[in-house]
Amino acid sequence: MNVTMKDVAIKANVSTSTVSRVISGNKKISDDTRKKVFKVMEELNYHPNVSARNLARSKTRTLGLILPSATKEFLHNPFFIKVIAGISKFAKENDYYIMYSNTENEDDEIDTLNHFIRAGVVDGIILTTVRLNDKSIELLRSLDMPYVTIGRQRKYKDSLWVDNDNVNAMYNLTEHLIKKGKKNIAFIGGNIKYNVTNDRLNGYEKALNDNKIAFNNGMVEEAEYLEKSGYDAFKRIISKFEVDAVVTTDDVLAFGVYKVIEERNLTKNIAVAGFNNTPLAEYRKPTLTSVDILEEELGYNAAKLLIEKLENGNAEITNYIVDTKLIVRESTL
Amino acid sequence: MNVTMKDVAIKANVSTSTVSRVISGNKKISDDTRKKVFKVMEELNYHPNVSARNLARSKTRTLGLILPSATKEFLHNPFFIKVIAGISKFAKENDYYIMYSNTENEDDEIDTLNHFIRAGVVDGIILTTVRLNDKSIELLRSLDMPYVTIGRQRKYKDSLWVDNDNVNAMYNLTEHLIKKGKKNIAFIGGNIKYNVTNDRLNGYEKALNDNKIAFNNGMVEEAEYLEKSGYDAFKRIISKFEVDAVVTTDDVLAFGVYKVIEERNLTKNIAVAGFNNTPLAEYRKPTLTSVDILEEELGYNAAKLLIEKLENGNAEITNYIVDTKLIVRESTL
DNA sequence: GTGAAAGCGCTAACAA
DNA sequence: TTGTTAGCGCTTTCAC
Numbered sequence: 069m070n071v072t073m074k075d076v077a078i079k080a081n082v083s084t085s086t087v088s089r090v091i092s093g094n095k096k097i098s099d100d101t102r103k104k105v106f107k108v109m110e111e112l113n114y115h116p117n118v119s120a121r122n123l124a125r126s127k128t129r130t131l132g133l134i135l136p137s138a139t140k141e142f143l144h145n146p147f148f149i150k151v152i153a154g155i156s157k158f159a160k161e162n163d164y165y166i167m168y169s170n171t172e173n174e175d176d177e178i179d180t181l182n183h184f185i186r187a188g189v190v191d192g193i194i195l196t197t198v199r200l201n202d203k204s205i206e207l208l209r210s211l212d213m214p215y216v217t218i219g220r221q222r223k224y225k226d227s228l229w230v231d232n233d234n235v236n237a238m239y240n241l242t243e244h245l246i247k248k249g250k251k252n253i254a255f256i257g258g259n260i261k262y263n264v265t266n267d268r269l270n271g272y273e274k275a276l277n278d279n280k281i282a283f284n285n286g287m288v289e290e291a292e293y294l295e296k297s298g299y300d301a302f303k304r305i306i307s308k309f310e311v312d313a314v315v316t317t318d319d320v321l322a323f324g325v326y327k328v329i330e331e332r333n334l335t336k337n338i339a340v341a342g343f344n345n346t347p348l349a350e351y352r353k354p355t356l357t358s359v360d361i362l363e364e365e366l367g368y369n370a371a372k373l374l375i376e377k378l379e380n381g382n383a384e385i386t387n388y389i390v391d392t393k394l395i396v397r398e399s400t401l
Numbered sequence: 402m403n404v405t406m407k408d409v410a411i412k413a414n415v416s417t418s419t420v421s422r423v424i425s426g427n428k429k430i431s432d433d434t435r436k437k438v439f440k441v442m443e444e445l446n447y448h449p450n451v452s453a454r455n456l457a458r459s460k461t462r463t464l465g466l467i468l469p470s471a472t473k474e475f476l477h478n479p480f481f482i483k484v485i486a487g488i489s490k491f492a493k494e495n496d497y498y499i500m501y502s503n504t505e506n507e508d509d510e511i512d513t514l515n516h517f518i519r520a521g522v523v524d525g526i527i528l529t530t531v532r533l534n535d536k537s538i539e540l541l542r543s544l545d546m547p548y549v550t551i552g553r554q555r556k557y558k559d560s561l562w563v564d565n566d567n568v569n570a571m572y573n574l575t576e577h578l579i580k581k582g583k584k585n586i587a588f589i590g591g592n593i594k595y596n597v598t599n600d601r602l603n604g605y606e607k608a609l610n611d612n613k614i615a616f617n618n619g620m621v622e623e624a625e626y627l628e629k630s631g632y633d634a635f636k637r638i639i640s641k642f643e644v645d646a647v648v649t650t651d652d653v654l655a656f657g658v659y660k661v662i663e664e665r666n667l668t669k670n671i672a673v674a675g676f677n678n679t680p681l682a683e684y685r686k687p688t689l690t691s692v693d694i695l696e697e698e699l700g701y702n703a704a705k706l707l708i709e710k711l712e713n714g715n716a717e718i719t720n721y722i723v724d725t726k727l728i729v730r731e732s733t734l
Numbered sequence: 735g736t737g738a739a740a741g742c743g744c745t746a747a748c749a750a
Numbered sequence: 751t752t753g754t755t756a757g758c759g760c761t762t763t764c765a766c
Binding site: 415416417418419422427429430431434453455456457458459521 | 735736737738739741742743744
């Protein structure tokens with residue numbers, strides 16, 4: 069139907085292997101034939117057929133991107149679309165394709181991965197969320213399929229991952245509050261079993277220690293990533309302790325905190341900080357201090373790590389730490 | 402490397418063609434052989450190789466999804482991620498793959514499309530944004546490549562598209578304000594050359610007419626989708642006219658309006674309505690009345706239209722109108 | 735109802 | 751430096 073390599077070969081008076089070599093940039097082709105072939109390709113507007121190439125090479129130059137379910141509220145966090153865009157950028161720069169799939173749950177994810185891999189659809193996998201004892205990772209390893217995760221992994225040394233330096237980010241945020249004269253700083257975070265929460269908690273604790281402020285376990289609360297949950301957590305804390313500042317691991321938790329402050333009309337100046345710098349942060353009154361985590365960079369580097377592994381075999385670099393940026397706004401002035 | 406159809410054929414004591422027929426659901430296969438083959442496929446954990454199938458069929462069951470550039474601010478609007486999820490849902494239900502690409506500009510988009518199509522990567526295209534005199538659409542048509550757009554098209558009768566009923570949505574919104582006793586309702590929208598703006602303007606005008614309120618062209622302003630632009634537009638309007646309500650075509654424009662109201666401390670009760678029901682809407686003070694456009698449905702139906710066309714040839718149904726939902730909040734009480 | 739064989743368009747030994 | 755040839759793993763006529 070379309071113009072094929074054979075058409076090019078005939079018109080250029082060479083064999084298809086020569087055309088194939090020209091396309092793949094093989095060195096041992098004379099300048100003359102190379103030019104001749106390129107010219108004919110141009111004239112015929114020839115584009116190599118990807119299916120045929122994939123079959124012959126047993127490679128697809130395609131990465132499988134697993135996204136959370138459409139029904140998961142947190143999918144709508146701008147995090148994902150930015151990661152998606154970052155991945156696309158690096159992939160495009162290196163002539164890779166991205167195939168994505170929103171998966172409903174762990175089983176669905178397993179099915180999708182199994183199919184992607186066994187049917188030879190993809191050469192590697194990008195996971196945007198990682199569970200505890202993630203079955204997907206076990207599957208990927210058992211099938212020897214290269215993968216990268218957005219978010220650190222500690223279980224396997226050779227795992228590829230990208231992440232923010234969450235310890236430092238929270239350290240800086242906490243120190244910012246301490247410098248503002250705050251002494252009773254509460255911490256509200258997601259489930260502490262997750263790396264991301266745990267790291268941020270460590271950064272918080274370290275900042276307190278370094279500034280000779282006693283760490284008080286009662287000032288630390290776990291929450292789900294919901295406004296209501298932040299609201300409840302903050303209530304629990306203030307029922308027991310004096311608080312003059314709060315750090316959280318997501319803006320939405322900070323909004324929950326503010327709801328309590330507004331409801332109770334707490335006149336005392338309580339500084340509140342979010343995390344992830346969602347668009348809401350700058351629209352709230354007061355605008356919310358938060359931490360920008362450069363999601364696009366995360367996606368870009370995830371694709372980078374994975375593709376480099378695919379091209380070069382087992383690479384030395386297995387992870388990237390992406391910078392964060394403290395955005396100070398009215399809520400902590 | 403992997404288990405192939407040949408392996409299955411040998412173990413099941415049939416030919417590869419029989420295996421192929423079983424997989425494709427061919428009717429003229431005896432129940433016995435069908436069962437036998439399925440059993441062996443199961444035992445061997447056989448998954449048909451997609452590249453080989455694609456090559457043999459000259460089809461890929463893959464849709465190409467074109468997303469705006471990562472640098473475009475509006476990409477971060479939850480609109481896109483929801484559309485993406487909706488597309489994935491229908492595609493998955495029908496065993497299609499989705500390959501996406503974020504394109505930097507019209508030329509990049511043309512290049513991407515050209516490659517996707519000529520290299521036989523995809524069977525159809527989903528465009529998430531449509532320009533005036535869109536070169537991409539001309540390309541798709543000239544290459545006879547099935548496509549669907551998110552957003553109505555009027556230029557070609559046979560084009561596939563999905564959209565909201567923007568006329569009605571804005572009609573209802575405007576009428577809601579009229580019922581609240583508002584008489585001087587301003588309209589701030591995007592570029593009127595775009596269908597989406599034009600339709601919403603028509604709905605606004607129609608609601609005024611039906612309620613015997615004179616349409617005043619000076620109360621209509623165009624703006625970019627930026628807070629600042631909504632801010633400026635509203636200033637222009639109130640410099641000339643009395644206003645007791647404003648409808649906009651996006652929440653962000655409504656936020657611009659509020660900025661003026663706050664700055665000037667306009668005590669009079671001005672009702673303000675947004676559109677697209679972004680997450681910001683319910684976090685603002687006052688919370689913002691807006692219109693939920695069910696983006697996931699848009700994506701789902703876009704994939705549906707396109708896949709149906711691919712499977713059945715030229716279909717009778719060429720478009721879907723997706724419902725909208727008026728979400729009344731504090732800003733118009 | 736099933737098998738043989740050609741072919742989808744490309745790649746990659748192996749020869750020359 | 752280039753051509754010949756045999757696949758890659760599946761689909762699909764055509765024959766029986």
